[in-house]
Amino acid sequence: MIPIIDTHLHLIYPDRFAYPWLSGAPALNRPWSIEDYLAEARPLGIEAALHMEVDVDERHSAAESRFVTELDGIVGAIAGCRPESPDFERQLDDLADITGLRGLRRVLHQAPNTLSQTPHFVENIRRLAAHDLSFDLCVRHDQLPIGQALVDSCPEVSFVLDHCGAQDITVGNLSPWREHITELARRPNLNAKISGIIAYAGKDWTLEAIRPYVEHVMESFGWDRIVWGSDHPVVTLGGSLTDWVGATREIVRGASLDEQAKLFNVNAKRIYRL
Template sequence: MLIDTHLHLVDRDQLSYPWLADVPALDRDWTYDSYETVARRIGISGALHMEVDVHEDSIGQETEMVGQLMNRPGSLIKGAIASGRPESPDFAAYLDSLDRKTVKGLRRVLHVVPDDLSQARLFRKNIRRLASKSLPFDICMLQRQLPLAAALVDAAPDVVFVLDHCGVPEMTTDSFADWKNKITELSKRPNLNIKISGIVAYTGGDFTLERLRPYVEYAIGAFGWNRVVWGSDSPVCTLGGANLETWVASTYALTLGCSADERTAFFSENARRIWQLD
């Protein structure tokens, strides 16, 4: 069983995505029906929808869209990692308003905002509120920002965090050692997990298994099999020349040597525990 913890769907008729205008390769609809057809063929048994940085006015509608998809008979969608604005004084009320049947976690994309946003007192106070709601927080930061990620995790020790995309390594530059050191430091925090998701998008299109292997193997080795989850980052993974099928195949190839228990933890059980999935 394979649970996809990082699926993006795009419906431009329903929602507003300002950033898509700057990424022509992704600027179209990416539907659940198309995803489901491929996902069932390749063994994906469930998926969490990851917020797509919609316009702030569309956040509620995006969550409602995911809820509607969940209610389809036999749906693969198990919940939403919804968008949130922890920098807002209205964040506590927002948390109280969430449909918890749909929302399993939250994310605020942090590489598109000033670096100091996540270090602000109000932001950290609001992130700490997630502990009482049993809501994990996905951290989406660039490699250069990873010390900020460490500071945020330290500021909320009772919150469960997930680091997206192996910390978005700078794979087109000679900076593996820097990434490795930052991942080593982050792995010391027991409330932080790491997501092996769509790193093909950062290869600059030069995509091979051997290009990915050092990052995948080091991330898993640093965090251990009980703190690692898998995600497709579909359709963003296509930016690196890999479709959903190719990324799944690559994942299987990169984990051939693991045990049955390790595979189960990585592919499904850790996700079930972190996001409290049925």
């Protein structure tokens, strides 16, 4: 069983941090600890995880990443940030000092389309390169052209497209998502994360229904520019961590062992400098 580095783990500690969005997500609005995650993850071959910020209250962004990087099984963190903020330079300096920080993310799929398109936002994202930090791109399928514009404006920054860029896509309706992914993959500074699919496919998803999404991203980006993520616990909206690991392993079963290793751990080590 090829070992997995999970590049997209969310942990929720409501006794420590504030997550304003959870009040509107009752299925997820409870503690999700590292201990509970590892109990399911380790038997599945998940040996380590990169923590992805949980759109925590802006005041807690640095504290969240400092806390999780001290937890068992966590090999790095992606911190939340606000590149639209006038004091982003100060925020970036503070975050960059965190041991184990590997990148930043600003959730865009619930933000106005114009947020990431201002010269100020672009200039601040370009600052990540000097700190050797990547940027996880979290956009809806209809926002992929906006994501493309940001990637094009920051050629020196390494980006990772979260969740196959497939938020809110109805399973079976591949266009125009498919064409956008093909075009996005032409950007050499953009990688793609195989994650999040079943959370947006509903409880009745099937392997054959999600397969075209996963395979198209893999074919477009190639085996050297993809990583795997659980999106736990958001994944539980459509199944379980066990379901998602099993589905992914089945989809790539026909690939070579070297190709599978690239998806599950080798690329993560390189892209996130683990």
